[in-house]
Amino acid sequence: MKTATFRIWRGDVRAGQFHDYTAEVAEGMVVLDAIHQIQAKQANDLACRWNCKAGKCGSCAAEVNGLPRLMCMTRLSDIPLDQPVTVEPMKTFPHLKDLVTDVSWNFRVKKKIHKLTPRMADAPDGTWRMAQQDIDRVQEFRKCIECFLCQDVCHVLREHRKHEEFIGPRFLAHLAGLEMHPLDTGNRLEAAKKEFGIGYCNITKCCTYVCPEEIKITDNAIIPLKERIVDEVYDPLGKLLRRLRPKA
Numbered sequence: 001m002k003t004a005t006f007r008i009w010r011g012d013v014r015a016g017q018f019h020d021y022t023a024e025v026a027e028g029m030v031v032l033d034a035i036h037q038i039q040a041k042q043a044n045d046l047a048c049r050w051n052c053k054a055g056k057c058g059s060c061a062a063e064v065n066g067l068p069r070l071m072c073m074t075r076l077s078d079i080p081l082d083q084p085v086t087v088e089p090m091k092t093f094p095h096l097k098d099l100v101t102d103v104s105w106n107f108r109v110k111k112k113i114h115k116l117t118p119r120m121a122d123a124p125d126g127t128w129r130m131a132q133q134d135i136d137r138v139q140e141f142r143k144c145i146e147c148f149l150c151q152d153v154c155h156v157l158r159e160h161r162k163h164e165e166f167i168g169p170r171f172l173a174h175l176a177g178l179e180m181h182p183l184d185t186g187n188r189l190e191a192a193k194k195e196f197g198i199g200y201c202n203i204t205k206c207c208t209y210v211c212p213e214e215i216k217i218t219d220n221a222i223i224p225l226k227e228r229i230v231d232e233v234y235d236p237l238g239k240l241l242r243r244l245r246p247k248a
Contacts (some may be wrong), residue, residue, distance in 0.1 A: 008089035012097045019174040047098035059148030067234040068149040090152040109167045118183040134182040141177035143213040150207035156200045166197035169207035169217045176221035
């Protein structure tokens with residue numbers, strides 16, 4: 001069995017620094033295994049958020065060697081171990097202690113988005129009928145485990161700190177899932193433009209690259225939302241047709 005050095009951020013809201021720990025590395029281990037080993041044997045007070053250890057809860061999101069990742073899904077066999085492996089908290093959210101950040105801002109943002117408003121006239125018997133292709137389109141966004149890695153890597157939030165003006169890729173995907181739902185009657189496009197700051201996104205696809213569920217956030221959510229906003233807000237012919245079209 002070989003050993004590896006892990007350079008872990010230790011500290012709280014006041015101050016902190018990296019500390020080096022040595023852990024025994026065995027076949028099949030992930031970064032979270034090494035963190036647990038260090039907790040058990042060397043640093044009992046090391047704060048680390050985790051839950052399922054199966055890549056489905058999103059709790060153990062952190063930055064490993066500078067890349068936002070789930071620690072439970074980052075195999076040590078995929079990381080060069082001849083140099084210290086750096087593990088630090090997500091940088092987009094307020095730091096609490098060690099590897100733990102305060103992600104409560106995300107849940108406050110989600111409450112701002114208008115909920116699904118299904119049409120009722122089509123379901124007198126209490127059921128709705130939808131085409132499978134419409135279901136498949138929005139189902140992709142339901143795969144999100146809310147690890148907030150996409151939020152962490154987004155430069156609008158990470159570097160420009162536009163938390164009050166931009167809701168981030170995770171919630172633009174959530175909004176897209178509602179807007180594209182075949183039963184929804186709501187319209188969130190004006191809010192996306194004026195309140196949620198979709199114009200800040202310059203579609204670099206960094207959010208897509210880090211998504212552990214491989215959701216195509218940029219291509220399937222953000223770009224279609226931008227296109228819908230252009231059609232509704234900036235297309236004069238579209239505006240005229242909507243005015244002339246009788247309301248249902």
